[in-house]
Amino acid sequence: MSHTAPTATTAADHAFRSRVLIGISLTTLLLSGLLGVSNVGRGAAVIYGAVQLGYAGLSGYVCWAAIKQRLPNWVVYLYALTLTGLVLSGTAISSIQAYNVVWALTLPTINYLLFGQRIALPLSLFAFATTLYTLSLKEFTFGTPPFNNLMLSYLLVWGISHSYEANRARNEQQLRRQALTDPLTGIGNRLAMQQTFAELQRAPASAGLALLLIDIDWFKQVNDSFGHEAGDTVLKTLSRRLTQQEPDSALFRIGGEEFCLFMYSDKPATVAARARQLCEVIRATPITTHTGPIPVTISIGVTLSPPEPTLSMLLRDADTQLYVAKGAGRDQISMLGLVETPNSQAAAHQGRRRAHRDQSVSGSSLDATATPARKAGTG
Numbered sequence: 611m612s613h614t615a616p617t618a619t620t621a622a623d624h625a626f627r628s629r630v631l632i633g634i635s636l637t638t639l640l641l642s643g644l645l646g647v648s649n650v651g652r653g654a655a656v657i658y659g660a661v662q663l664g665y666a667g668l669s670g671y672v673c674w675a676a677i678k679q680r681l682p683n684w685v686v687y688l689y690a691l692t693l694t695g696l697v698l699s700g701t702a703i704s705s706i707q708a709y710n711v712v713w714a715l716t717l718p719t720i721n722y723l724l725f726g727q728r729i730a731l732p733l734s735l736f737a738f739a740t741t742l743y744t745l746s747l748k749e750f751t752f753g754t755p756p757f758n759n760l761m762l763s764y765l766l767v768w769g770i771s772h773s774y775e776a777n778r779a780r781n782e783q784q785l786r787r788q789a790l791t792d793p794l795t796g797i798g799n800r801l802a803m804q805q806t807f808a809e810l811q812r813a814p815a816s817a818g819l820a821l822l823l824i825d826i827d828w829f830k831q832v833n834d835s836f837g838h839e840a841g842d843t844v845l846k847t848l849s850r851r852l853t854q855q856e857p858d859s860a861l862f863r864i865g866g867e868e869f870c871l872f873m874y875s876d877k878p879a880t881v882a883a884r885a886r887q888l889c890e891v892i893r894a895t896p897i898t899t900h901t902g903p904i905p906v907t908i909s910i911g912v913t914l915s916p917p918e919p920t921l922s923m924l925l926r927d928a929d930t931q932l933y934v935a936k937g938a939g940r941d942q943i944s945m946l947g948l949v950e951t952p953n954s955q956a957a958a959h960q961g962r963r964r965a966h967r968d969q970s971v972s973g974s975s976l977d978a979t980a981t982p983a984r985k986a987g988t989g
């Protein structure tokens with residue numbers, strides 16, 4: 611598991627490019643194959659025809675490997691660069707009247723579809739410059755109408771491809787953000803949590819993960835007593851405070867008043883201490899709303915990730931612990947499998963006493979028991 615929460619953009623973008631690649635490679639397989647057979651069959655440009663047949667073979671491999679999702683990145687670059695080479699060499703070896711150079715017009719579009727702006731821009735510039743150079747060798751002089759028309763149409767196709775891809779990428783980012791964000795609090799939603807977890811599992815560097823299920827206590831009463839708008843303010847402020855308190859963790863709102871926090875640690879005592887701290891931070895300051903300050907507490911169910919976790923397994927375990935914390939009186943954490951050391955108990959005890967003089971610590975073990983941070987019935 612990695613320490614930072616990754617975004618899901620990379621995987622989605624990769625899937626999009628893969629689908630595009632399958633379509634393009636299938637097309638170049640057919641066209642290159644047809645042209646190769648024709649050139650070899652007519653005996654007109656046998657070597658070039660053989661190269662085209664070779665490119666049809668490469669296209670077939672790329673298509674197959676993309677479908678099987680076993681395509682190394684370098685093969686995609688090889689495929690695009692070979693196409694550029696094929697187009698340019700076709701222009702170089704044939705008579706200018708054959709107009710092989712018009713194939714160069716396809717290159718910017720293919721580059722942008724396959725690679726996006728960052729890579730397609732230099733590739734298209736390279737194709738543009740080398741096409742100009744190849745034409746100059748054939749005395750296709752600058753300023754003549756055919757030269758101007760060709761170059762201007764290349765620039766037009768390039769400009770359109772760039773603009774289209776830039777807007778497509780922006781749109782995709784915006785839609786992705788909307789799909790993954792909880793509109794009320796601005797933090798990630800359940801889908802974002804699922805995608806983050808999937809990315810974490812794919813990440814090679816691994817560290818421990820603790821999953822905290824955080825639920826506001828007696829939230830229905832907040833709504834009933836202070837109104838839905840005040841309830842919304844509580845949700846927003848609470849998510850902001852949790853994020854501020856745990857800036858390196860990933861927080862998601864996964865239900866009405868339920869949040870999930872990915873804490874990147876596998877040390878039970880650390881996780882428990884930080885979870886308790888969250889309870890204390892939320893309890894310490896009532897949330898300001900238009901109806902006045904509202905005291906709020908939270909209950910937290912904590913689970914530490916086993917070696918091969920699934921998200922549903924972690925959520926189920928954390929939910930069981932949350933249930934324990936709620937049942938034990940709320941405003942506390944519950945975590946399976948943690949036996950607290952005398953030191954951590956003492957520290958926790960002192961912390962609670964500072965915040966609430968009337969508090970007492972119960973339980974020498976967190977083994978399926980809750981550690982109250984405050985007496986029941988608060989909020």
Ligand SMILES: Nc1nc2c(ncn2[C@@H]2O[C@H](COP(=O)(O)OP(=O)(O)OP(=O)(O)O)[C@@H](O)[C@H]2O)c(=O)[nH]1
Nearest residue numbers: 825826827828829830831833838839841842866867
């Ligand atoms: N204001 C507001 N309320 C919401 C939103 N989503 C869910 N709720 C409310 O959250 C409340 C959840 O109440 P319950 O599930 O009964 O839980 P609770 O009152 O917090 O009780 P415990 O969890 O047992 O402590 C319901 O009243 C929902 O209407 C929201 O987006 N805004």
